[in-house]
Amino acid sequence: MGKMHADEALIDDELVLRLVAEQFPQWAGLAVEEIPSSGTVNAMYRLGASLTVRLPRIAGGVADIEKEFAWLPRLAPLLPVRIPSPVGLGQPGEGYPWAWSVQEWIEGSIAVAGSVREPVGLAEDLAGFVRAVRAIGLPGAPTAYRGGALGSQDAETRAALGLLEGAIDTGAALAAWESALGAEAGVPVWVHGDLMPSNLLLDGGRLAAVIDFATAGVGDPACDLIPAWNLLPAEARSVFRAALEVDDDAWNRGRGRALSMALIQLPYYRDTNPGIAANAQYVIDEVLADFRAA
Secondary structure, eight states: OOOOSTTOOOOOHHHHHHHHHHHOGGGTTOOEEEOOOOOSSEEEEEETTTEEEEEESSGGGHHHHHHHHHHHHHHGGGSSSBOOOEEEEEOSBTTBOSOEEEEEOOOOEEOOTTOOSSHHHHHHHHHHHHHHHHTOOOSSOOBOTTOSOGGGGHHHHHHHHHHTBTTBOHHHHHHHHHHHHTSOOOOOEEEOOOOOGGGEEEETTEEEEEOOOTTOEEEOGGGGGTHHHHTOOHHHHHHHHHHHTOOHHHHHHHHHHHHHHHHHHHHHHTTTOHHHHHHHHHHHHHHHHHHHHO
């Protein structure tokens, strides 16, 4: 996969080896292997058998490294599945300009839309995770990255619709988006904020871990409804909704958030990140089918 962003840092195995050797000599000499991922903000490398290295690709992801380092240990005891555990905070060096982190390796397979083995069980697992996140009461919470008013995404969403004219049913997509904009706002709670399939690790088809808490914080609870359209098939979607007791306004906002993300992602990553682009197309198809049925 080539560069996804014009301002992306150059990262490879040799850089990771040098950074680790310089700043964490206790792990120097461990094998380094890039982890294939459709992630857009961070590059991930496996370090030895039990560690991962996480390096921001762009300046916009740098603050997330220290945020996760501070918050992940506090969140872990409150959640029903594993989340990343940071063990080292790296600094700029070897020509790399930003902070980076070392985390414990978590075993599991990345979730893939259309290939879910246990959809109903996974829907129940995801609902349990979302309930646990919403119940977090830790003070001093950050603001969730995508957790503000849905209208703040309106201009970018409409611009993306213009880029997709002729590629999708933009009329139906606009109707679904405007319907979501009209939904009543929810009371802010803790949210993960980025429950994309690539951030969900499965074991035997069930949820084993959730990674990438860069967008986590307090915001619209509908933020964490997006797996209903980016991963779960229709028969499991209703299970997920029922388990979370989601009302019509929250469901509409969640569907709108999923749609907005997908509309923005599809033209941006169409030629550089096939995994993200494929999931974006899947989301658009599922959202429009669900919106028409409703």
